[in-house]
Amino acid sequence: MGVANEMTALPEAYFKAEVIEVRSLSSVMRRIVLGGDGLADYRSSGAPDEWFRLMVPPERQQRVELPSQQGRQFHFDDPQPAPRWYSLRRWDPERHEATVDIVVHDHGVATRWAEAVQLGDQVLISQPHGRGIDTEADWVLIMADQTGIPAACRILESLLPGQRAHAVFEAPDEAATFTPTSPADLRVCWAYNPSPASIPSPLSAPVRTVELPPGRGYVWMAGEASCARAVRRYFRHELKWRSQQFDIVGYWRPDAEVYQRRFREVEEQVATVYEAGQRRGADSEDILDEVYSVMESRGL
Ligand SMILES: Cc1cc2nc3c(=O)[nH]c(=O)nc-3n(C[C@H](O)[C@H](O)[C@H](O)COP(=O)(O)OP(=O)(O)OC[C@H]3O[C@@H](n4cnc5c(N)ncnc54)[C@H](O)[C@@H]3O)c2cc1C
Known part of the structure; x- marks a missing residue:
């Protein structure tokens, strides 16, 4: 399992970042920009789907310390931060600033952190890793729920002019929709789900009705795990696509505990x-x- 394997592999480095901007993008999405001297040596992998570990500090802890390292093992001070995966929505290599868009849902340490975080708060982040996508495909289908939208938007920004792209995004309501930017010839559809933790994602239905264009296609999808599994099953087992033609990843699941x-x-x-x-x-x-x-x- 490519992504899971890379995600469970230990990150090679941690960096101390400082919150320099916080704002709400919608009723469910908080944008947090991280910067500060601690990111001087931070580097993007260059892959538009890259992700990193956000080490969520214990509640109300505004200062953090870098872990000590023994071989490939990192030791964090008690009380321990909680690791959560997030996509690097944007990396500014001149200003050394990392943008992350965090979905706020019912409960969760990262959710609580994103809701309460203040300018100047510190947080540890790991070096980002990504797998990259097939940029040479004739057409690209990108599907994402709210958790996959940050990476999906970056992927759309990385496509080539003239490439055909179709994005199917999930949002809680119309107010949470927006127009993604892309040099590609992009068509966007929205599917609404006001309660992703209790209602199955509507993303797996359109995939069967979207007319797939001729030529070599590539599908990238991230969202709720059972929906991602259904979409993967469709491309891999019903359409018999080769593994190089898709990257379909479960980013979260309800009732994870x-x-x-x-x-x-x-x-x-x-x-x-x-x-x-x-x-x-x-x-x-x-x-x-x-x-x-x-x-x-x-x-x-
Ligand atoms: C590679 C990768 C990249 C990701 N990128 C992003 C990103 O850019 N932005 C983003 O918001 N998320 C992203 N995610 C998903 C994010 O890591 C999870 O949603 C994470 O569980 C949230 O942590 P938490 O502390 O808020 O909740 P947790 O403590 O992990 O979970 C608490 C409870 O909330 C439930 N839950 C978890 N996530 C959700 C959700 N989204 N909606 C409803 N219920 C939920 C769980 O089932 C559990 O019952 C990514 C995941 C992966 C694997």
Whole structure:
């Protein structure tokens, strides 16, 4: 599982950033710009889908310390920060400023942090990693719920003039919609979902009705995990697309606490299947099929 593997690999460095701007982009999205001297050596991977670890500080903690390092292990001061994955919405290499757009939902440490954060607050972030996308495809289909929209917007900005692109985005309501910018020939559709934690994402339905243009296509999707799995199943198993033609990733799931408890029961088996696949040099999507089959046999 390419992304999961890269995401669980330890980051090579942490940086101390300072909050220099906070604003609401919509009723559910907070934009936070990070800067300060601690980002002097921060570098973008250059991949438009890049993500990093935001080490959410304990509540009301405004100052943070860099972790100590032993080999590849990092040790954070107590009380420990909580790691959460976020996309690097924008990196300004001249000003050394990183922009992150955070969805605020019912509960969660990152949500609470984004709601309460103030100018000057410090936070640790890891070096970003990305996989990149196929920029040479004749056409691109980008699908994202609110959590995938920051990376999706950056991907759209990275497309080539004249390339055909279709974006299908999920929003809580019309007030949360906007016009993404892209040099590509872009068409955007919105699907509404006022309660993503309790109502299944509407993103998987349009994929079956969108008329896929001729030529070599590429699909990037990020959003709720079961929806991402359904969309992946469609392209991989129904349309029989090759793994290089799509990157479809679950960014979050409802009731993560319950899921984690159930996942722990198959964790070892999943790791064995995953490592065996890697050892024999199997394609990452073939390994993912095997992992899903273990998980699905246990109702996950
Ligand atoms: C590579 C990658 C990039 C990502 N980029 C972004 C990004 O740019 N912006 C962004 O907002 N998110 C992004 N996410 C998703 C984000 O990491 C999760 O939503 C994360 O769980 C939020 O942390 P939290 O502390 O707020 O909630 P958690 O403490 O993780 O979860 C608390 C509860 O909230 C539920 N929950 C988690 N996320 C949501 C949600 N979005 N809506 C409703 N309920 C939720 C969980 O199931 C759990 O029950 C990304 C994820 C990945 C893997």
